[in-house]
Amino acid sequence: MSKNSNVITNPLSKNNPVIVQVLGICSALAVTAKLEPAIVMALSVTVVTAFSNLVISLLRNTIPSRVRIIVQLVVVAALVSVVDLVLQAYMYPVSKQLSVFVGLIITNCILMGRLEAFALGNKPLPSFLDGIGNGLGYGLILIIIGAVRELLGSGTLLGFRVIPEVAYEYGYMNNGLMILPPMALIVVACIIWVHRSRNKDLQEK
C-alpha cells in the first residue's frame, strides 16, 4: 500500500511534472493570470490524466505498439471533449476565459508522458493513482503561479479584494506587468529557483 501512496506523493515535489520534468508548460503559463481559471484548469487536467491513465492501462495488452500514439490521442481527445462540454454547460464564463486551452489539454505533454512512461507498463489502480498524483503536482504549481499573479497584478484573490482600499490611498499600485504573459515565465523561474535551492540533488551542473 505504501507503494501506492508513494505514487501519489512523489509527483508533488521530488518529481513534479512542471518544474522538474518540464512537461505541460504551455498551459501552465497561459491560464494563470487569475486564480480561478488556474484552479479549473488544474482540476480538468487531473481528471483527464487520471482517467486516460486508467483506460490506457486497461487496454495496455491489446494495443499494438505501432499505432499506440494514435490510440492514446483518441482516448485523450474523447475525454477532453467531455470535460470541455461539461465546462461549457456549467461554468460558461471560465470556459470562455480558458478558450482554446481546454482543447490543448490533448497535447499537454504530461498526459503523453504519463501514458507512455507509466500506464503502458502498470496495472490499472496504480496508473489511476499516478494520474491523480501528477494532476495534483501540476495543479499545485498552477495554483501558486495563479495566486501570485492575481495578488500582485490585480490585488484580488478569486475575485475578492485582498489588498485594502487604504493601501491604494497611500499610493500602493497594482503591478500591471504581472497580468501580462512574460511574467508567468519569470514566476515559474522563481519557483524553480526556490525548489532547487532546497533540493540540492536536482541542481544542474
Added chain:
Amino acid sequence: MEENILSLFVKSIFVDNMIFTYFLGMCSYLAVSKNVKTSMGLGIAVCFVLVVTLPINYLLETYVLKAGALAWLGDEYKDIDLSFLSLIIFIAVIASIVQIVEMVVEKFSPALYSSLGIFLPLIAVNCAILGGSLFMQQREFPNVGHAVVYALGSGIGWLLAIVGLAAIREKLAYSNVPAPLRGLGITFITVGLMAIAFMCFMGVKF
C-alpha cells in the same frame, strides 16, 4: 471580419507569436533549444506541418464540422452541428498528416529526412500545431488563403523564437549562473525577457 493578408502575416509572426504570447509548443521549445542547428531543424518541421495541416482542418471545419456546414449535401443535413467532434477530428488529422509527411519526406528527400530526424514524429503532440487549428476555428477566417497565411506566419514566428533562444543559450553556457537557477531556471527567465521584448510589437499595423 475582413483582414488584410499582409497585416495578418506580420501580426501572426510578431504580435500573436505562438511562443511569447500563447506559450504554445513550450515543451519541445525548451527541450530542443540547446543548439542553433537542431532548433533550426525543428523550427522548419513545425512550420511545414502547420502549413500542411491548417488548411486541411480549415476545409474540414467549414464543410463538415461547423453548425450548418453540411448544407451542401442537401436540405435535410442543414441542421446538423458536428462541432463537438472537432477536437477528435483535428488531432486525428494532425497525427495522420504527420505520419504521411514523414513517409513522403523519407521517400523523396532523404537529406531533409535525416536532418529533421526524430523531430517529425514528435510534432504530432506539439501544442503549437493543435493550437494553430483551434485559433483558426476561433477566428473564423473568410477563406483558405487566410488560413495558409496565418499558418505560415505562426510557423515563422515559432522558428524565429526557437532559433533566438538557442543562440542565447549557446552563449549562456559560458556564463556564471547561480547553481539553483542553472539550466531550466535561467532559460525561463531568458524566455520571459524575450517575451517582454516582443511586446514592443503590440499595436503594429499595416
